[in-house]
Amino acid sequence: MNKARAGGALRALGAMSGTSLDGVDAAVVETDGHAILGFGATGYRPYTPEERAVLRGALGCWTGPEVVAAAQVVTEAHAALLSGFGDVDLVGFHGQTLAHEPRGRGTLQTGDGAWLADALGLAVVWDFRSDDVALGGEGAPLAPFFHFACAKWAGLTDPVAFLNLGGVGNITFVDPRLSAPEEPGACLAFDTGPANAPLDDFMTERFGRTMDEDGRLARAGRVEEGALELFLSESYFSRMPPKSLDRNDFGEMIGLVRELPDADAAATLTAMVAAAVLQGMEHLPATPARVLVTGGGRRNPVLMEMLAAALESQVAPVEAIGLDGDMLEAQAFAYLAVRVLRGLPTSCPSTTGVRAPVGGGIVSRPSGS
Numbered sequence: 001m002n003k004a005r006a007g008g009a010l011r012a013l014g015a016m017s018g019t020s021l022d023g024v025d026a027a028v029v030e031t032d033g034h035a036i037l038g039f040g041a042t043g044y045r046p047y048t049p050e051e052r053a054v055l056r057g058a059l060g061c062w063t064g065p066e067v068v069a070a071a072q073v074v075t076e077a078h079a080a081l082l083s084g085f086g087d088v089d090l091v092g093f094h095g096q097t098l099a100h101e102p103r104g105r106g107t108l109q110t111g112d113g114a115w116l117a118d119a120l121g122l123a124v125v126w127d128f129r130s131d132d133v134a135l136g137g138e139g140a141p142l143a144p145f146f147h148f149a150c151a152k153w154a155g156l157t158d159p160v161a162f163l164n165l166g167g168v169g170n171i172t173f174v175d176p177r178l179s180a181p182e183e184p185g186a187c188l189a190f191d192t193g194p195a196n197a198p199l200d201d202f203m204t205e206r207f208g209r210t211m212d213e214d215g216r217l218a219r220a221g222r223v224e225e226g227a228l229e230l231f232l233s234e235s236y237f238s239r240m241p242p243k244s245l246d247r248n249d250f251g252e253m254i255g256l257v258r259e260l261p262d263a264d265a266a267a268t269l270t271a272m273v274a275a276a277v278l279q280g281m282e283h284l285p286a287t288p289a290r291v292l293v294t295g296g297g298r299r300n301p302v303l304m305e306m307l308a309a310a311l312e313s314q315v316a317p318v319e320a321i322g323l324d325g326d327m328l329e330a331q332a333f334a335y336l337a338v339r340v341l342r343g344l345p346t347s348c349p350s351t352t353g354v355r356a357p358v359g360g361g362i363v364s365r366p367s368g369s
Contacts, residue, residue, distance in 0.1 A: 008032045009030050009031060009032050009037050010030070010031065010032070010033075010089040010090065010338050010341070011028055011029075011030050011040060011087060011088045011089050012028065012029055012030075012031065012088065012089060012090050012091070012092055012334035012335065012337045012338050013026060013027070013028050013082060013085050013088040013090070013091045013092070013122075013334055014026065014027055014028075014029065014091075014092040014094075014330045014331055014332065014333035014334025014335070014336075014337060015078050015081070015082060015091065015092065015093050015094060015330055015333065016094050016329040016330040016332075016333055017074060017077075017078070017094065017095065017096045017111075018166045018167055018295075018329065019097060019166055019167025019168055019197055019247040020166055020167040020196050020197065020200060020296060021047065021052050021055050021056065021096075021167075022046060022047065022052075022210065022296075023044055023045055023046035023047045023077075024044070024045045024047075024077050024078055024081050025042070025043075025044055025326065025327055025329065025330040026042065026043045026044070026045075026078075026081050026082055026085065026330050027039070027040070027041070027042040027043075027324070027327040027330040027331045027334060028040025028041050028042070028085065028088060028334060029331045029334040029335050029338075031149070031334075031335050031338050032338070033335075033338040033339045033341075033342045033344050034149070034180075034344075035149065035152065035153070036149050036150065036152070036153040036335065039324070039331065040088075041085060042324065042326075042327045042330070043081055043084060043085070044081075044326075045077055045080060045081035047073070047077065051073045051077065054066075054069050054070055054073050055070050055073060055074070055096060055098075057069075057070075058070035058098050058110070059098055059099075059247060059248060060098065060099055060246075060248055061098055061099065062098075062099050062105060062108055067098060067108075067110055070096060070098060070110050071110040071111055071112060074095060074096045074110055074111040075111045075112045075115055075116055078093060078111065078116060079116060079119045079120065082116075082120055083119070083120060088122065089122070089123075090122055090123040090124070090125060090337055090338070090341060091116065091117075091120060091122050091123070091124045091125070091337065092124075092125050092126075092128075092333035092334045092335075092336055092337030092338075092340075093111060093113050093116055093124050093125065093126040093333070094109060094126070094128060094329075094333045095109035095110055095111030095113070095126060095127070096109060096110050096111060097109050097246075097247065098110050099246065100139065100140065100244065100245070100246040100247075101246065102133045102137065102138045102139050102140075102244060106130065106133050106134075106139075107129045107130060107133050107139040107140075109126075109127065109128075109129060111126070113125075113126030113127065113362060113364045114364040116364075117364040117365055117366050118366050118367050120366075121366050122366065123341070123363060123364065123365045123366070123369075124363075124364045124365075125336075125337035125340045125341060125361045125362070125363050125364075126361065126362055126364065127360070127361060127362045128142055128333065128336060128340070128346065128360050128361045129142065129360060130360060131358055131359075131360030131361070132346075132347050132352050132354045132358055132360045135354045135355050135356070135358050136353065136354055136355045137242075137347060137352035137353050137354030137355075137358070138190075138242050138243060138244035138352045138353050138354075139244065139352060140170070140191065140244040140352065141164070141170040141172065141189050141190070141191065141244065141351065141352075142332070142333075142336065142346060142347060142351075142352070143162075143164065143170075143172065143189075143328070143329060143332040144162075144172040144174075144181065144187045144189040144347075144351040145181040145182075145187070145335075145336065145339070145345070145346060145347070145351070146328075146331065146332035146335045146336065147162040147172040147174055147187070147189075147332075148172075148174050148176070148181035148186060148187055149181070149335060150162070150318075150321075150323060150328075151174045151176040152176055154321040154322060154323070156174075156176045156321070157176060157177065158176075158288075158289045159173065159174065159175045159176075159286055159288045159289065160173075160174050160176070160288050160289060160290050160291075160292060161173050161174070161281075161284065161288040161290070161291045161292065161313065162174065162292050162294060162318070162328075163192070163277060163291050163292065163293045163294070163307075164195075164293075164294045164295045164328070164329065165195040165196060165273065165293060165294070165295040165296065165297025165298060165303070166195060166196060166295040166296060166297070166329070167194075167195060167196055167197035167200070167247050168191055168193075168194060168195055168197060168245050168246075168247060169191065169192040169193055169194065169195035169273060169276060169277060169280075169297070170189065170190065170191045170192060170244075171189065171190065171192050171277070171280055171281075171284075171291075172187060172188070172189040172351075173187065173188040173189070173284045173285065173286075173288060174186070174187055175187075181348070181351075182345050182348040182357040184350070185285070185350075186350075187348070187350055187351050188241065188242075188283075188284065188285060188350050188351070189241070189242065189350070189351040189352070190241030190242045190243045190244065190280065190283065191243060191244045191245045192276045192277045192279070192280035193236065193237065193245065193250065193272075193273070193276030193277075193279070193280070194245070194249070194250040194253060194272070194273065194276065195273050195276075195295070195297050196211070196273075196295075196296050196297055197247050197248075198250060198251075198253040198254055198269050198272070199211070199212055199218075199266065199269040199270060199273075201254060202254050202257070202265060202266065202269055203217075203266075205254070206262060206265075207262075211296070212266050212270070212300065214299070214300070214301060215266075215270065215300040215301050215302030215303060217262060217263050217266040217267075218263070218266040218267040218269075218270040218300075218302045218303075219267075219301075219302050220263040220267075221261070221262070221263030221264040221265070221266055221267030221268070222263075222264050222267055223264075223267050223268050223271040224257065224260055224264055224267075224268045227256040227257055227260070227268050228268060228271055228272060228275060230256055231250075231253060231256060231272045231275070231276075232275055232276075232279065234250070236249075237276065237279040237280075240283065241283050241353075242349075242350065242351060242352050242353035243353075244352070253269060253272060254269075256268075257269060267302075270300065270302055270303050270306065271306060273297065273303055273306075274303060274306035274307050274310050275310070277307060277310070277311070278310045278311065281311060281312075281313075287312050287313060288313050289313060289314065290313055290314045290315075290316060290320075291307070291311055291313045291314070291315045291316075292316060292317070292318045292320065292321060292323075293307070293315065293316070293317050293318065293325070294317070294318045294323070294325040294328045294329075295325065295328075295329070298317040298318075298325050304317075336361070337361070339359060340359050340360070340361035340363065341363060343359060344359055345357035345358055345359045346358070346359045346360055346361070347360070
């Protein structure tokens with residue numbers, strides 16, 4: 001590990017394999033665990049159709065050959081991508097979430113951080129969520145402390161919301177006037193509901209495609225209000241945050257649109273995402289000046305138009321403040337890795353419901369180091 005960087009800063013390489021199962025994102029962040037001091041190189045390694053099939057086959061599994069096969073795919077794909085980065089001090093490895101049941105069996109992010117540490121010759125921080133769940137937290141979302149740092153980095157002075165639309169949607173309310181993310185009132189975070197996952201699964205089921213590219217199918221359709229009302233009657237939306245979801249918790253969404261024409265089904269699934277966000281806004285302590293959207297959903301113009309029409313806040317992609325919406329989650333786990341290494345909390349009662357601020361994660365070092 002390079003100990004000569006100014007001000008105690010470290011260059012951390014974060015990696016994220018999200019619930020959309022598209023591939024692995026990787027990004028470098030320079031940080032002391034508090035402030036973001038700089039952003040570095042980024043990279044992406046898509047999963048092959050065969051790899052994606054293995055991962056899909058393991059979703060919802062806790063043990064067994066499916067999990068073993070998924071772990072191999074995830075770890076080897078990460079090694080292939082991360083080995084191409086130089087001049088970094090450590091790695092933040094999220095792994096692939098296969099099952100998430102914080103009030104039951106816990107949470108499972110598959111992938112072998114110890115093997116990856118040996119393969120890369122670097123310290124690897126991994127298994128970020130288990131300690132939070134063990135202390136009564138939801139284990140998700142975990143990006144809020146990084147969102148707080150991003151708001152500080154961008155010089156924001158008014159409350160803002162970061163809305164991540166990956167496979168599952170989550171929102172972080174940030175008040176950058178406070179000094180630390182674990183302070184009362186600094187952050188509130190929770191999963192808003194399903195985001196891209198049901199629409200992606202629908203497109204795969206009907207067309208063998210991974211997404212509704214540019215929202216073209218949804219734009220040609222009409223929203224089925226009856227299906228939308230049934231969706232919004234789900235008790236999850238009235239639960240107070242913090243709260244979190246598994247990727248498959250709303251699997252019945254596709255059932256609600258199965259009898260609809262293709263374009264109407266896509267339009268309705270897209271409207272469900274926006275409606276879930278609108279419901280979530282009611283739980284925020286104040287109306288943020290802006291909702292900054294990250295994740296793949298920000299590239300769907302139909303979804304972005306629905307959000308802009310539904311929300312009182314200005315809606316814009318995170319690029320509006322100079323961030324990279326494709327890499328924000330990978331950057332988050334780079335940042336969190338440094339916090340874990342330095343004994344700083346990575347979640348708190350208002351972000352996951354954990355009983356007290358906690359820093360979760362295993363640190364694996366290369367054999368013999």
